[in-house]
Amino acid sequence: MALNPADRLVSLHYRNHQRRQVLLALLVITFLGGLFFGTLNWMRGIFAAALIEFAFAAFCMVAFPLVRKTRHLQAWTLAIVLPWIAAVWMVVSLPAAALSVFIWGLVLPILLMLLLGRRIGLTLSVLSLLGVMVIAVQRFGLPQNPDQLAYAANLAIGALAILVLSYTYERAREKAEQSLRHLAVTDTLTNLPNRTLLYDNFASTKALALRQKTPLSLMLMDLDNFKQINDRHGHDAGDHVLRETADLLRKRLRKSDQVYRMGGEEFLVLMPDSSLEQATRLAEDLRRRIEALEAWHQGQPIPLTASIGITQMTAAEESFDSLLRRADQNMYWCKENGRNRIRAS
Numbered sequence: 001m002a003l004n005p006a007d008r009l010v011s012l013h014y015r016n017h018q019r020r021q022v023l024l025a026l027l028v029i030t031f032l033g034g035l036f037f038g039t040l041n042w043m044r045g046i047f048a049a050a051l052i053e054f055a056f057a058a059f060c061m062v063a064f065p066l067v068r069k070t071r072h073l074q075a076w077t078l079a080i081v082l083p084w085i086a087a088v089w090m091v092v093s094l095p096a097a098a099l100s101v102f103i104w105g106l107v108l109p110i111l112l113m114l115l116l117g118r119r120i121g122l123t124l125s126v127l128s129l130l131g132v133m134v135i136a137v138q139r140f141g142l143p144q145n146p147d148q149l150a151y152a153a154n155l156a157i158g159a160l161a162i163l164v165l166s167y168t169y170e171r172a173r174e175k176a177e178q179s180l181r182h183l184a185v186t187d188t189l190t191n192l193p194n195r196t197l198l199y200d201n202f203a204s205t206k207a208l209a210l211r212q213k214t215p216l217s218l219m220l221m222d223l224d225n226f227k228q229i230n231d232r233h234g235h236d237a238g239d240h241v242l243r244e245t246a247d248l249l250r251k252r253l254r255k256s257d258q259v260y261r262m263g264g265e266e267f268l269v270l271m272p273d274s275s276l277e278q279a280t281r282l283a284e285d286l287r288r289r290i291e292a293l294e295a296w297h298q299g300q301p302i303p304l305t306a307s308i309g310i311t312q313m314t315a316a317e318e319s320f321d322s323l324l325r326r327a328d329q330n331m332y333w334c335k336e337n338g339r340n341r342i343r344a345s
Contacts, residue, residue, distance in 0.1 A: 105132035190246035217279035307334035
């Protein structure tokens with residue numbers, strides 16, 4: 001399923017929240033495990049392993065508060081998991097390390113898929129497991145008898161099963177997440193984005209306009225006498241009119257314009273790189289096309305007009321609420337002065 005910009009934004013927000021929590025949990029577990037196994041290995045005289053574990057515990061303690069606040073989560077994730085993989089390789093390669101340490105190699109695919117997603121996670125999982133296998137062959141050699149072969153096959157097939165299951169789970173989870181996010185930010189009747197992410201999208205659109213020193217305009221449109229359409233023709237007819245209007249907006253607006261269904265019969269359009277004059281011309285074109293729209297329901301024509309308020313951002317500190325309020329005032333002026341007209345200010 002292809003995601004529109006609104007879907008991608010909310011999907012990224014929730015995905016980053018989830019991965020941040022997993023990464024923080026990993027840091028806590030690694031810190032506690034590093035202290036425990038570092039102390040244990042020091043007491044056993046395995047000083048190299050102990051130093052690696054103590055160093056990683058210290059790194060986790062420093063990284064924890066930074067990961068909680070960072071905006072560069074992907075970079076921090078790689079900065080943590082790559083040394084984590086290297087630490088696993090170093091520990092399992094130590095001659096004095098017990099066979100049980102190889103269990104950490106099996107944890108890597110699950111961890112990497114959760115933190116990095118199926119694409120990067122799969123690549124690093126394959127590389128990390130291959131590294132563990134190479135180290136195992138260097139330490140113990142190739143299987144020389146059926147018992148050794150059975151032992152090695154159990155580990156290899158178990159690792160492969162964990163890898164495949166982790167990938168399959170992450171793929172299914174990503175698809176389910178995309179579907180849920182799409183439902184969360186999309187009006188199911190018109191298939192337009194709803195107002196859930198409007199504030200976030202406005203913030204990024206405004207920032208881009210300020211950075212590029214280009215105008216930003218807003219259009220608020222309300223279908224006239226919509227309640228009468230519902231009362232006279234039924235709610236199915238009203239739904240049909242809303243879908244027809246949404247289709248018209250999609251066809252007539254530029255790719256850079258953002259159209260939302262605000263609720264009821266109201267639609268809002270953010271128009272980057274559009275002056276008030278340009279937005280006014282577009283609004284007049286839309287008004288005429290809506291008036292000429294041949295909306296039929298069950299063989300009956302449905303007359304349709306719209307009142308449209310337009311405004312333009314005039315100052316860098318101007319908020320979305322301020323713009324919306326001005327566009328709303330212009331739209332209601334149209335309503336009070338005969339409907340089926342536009343006003344810009």
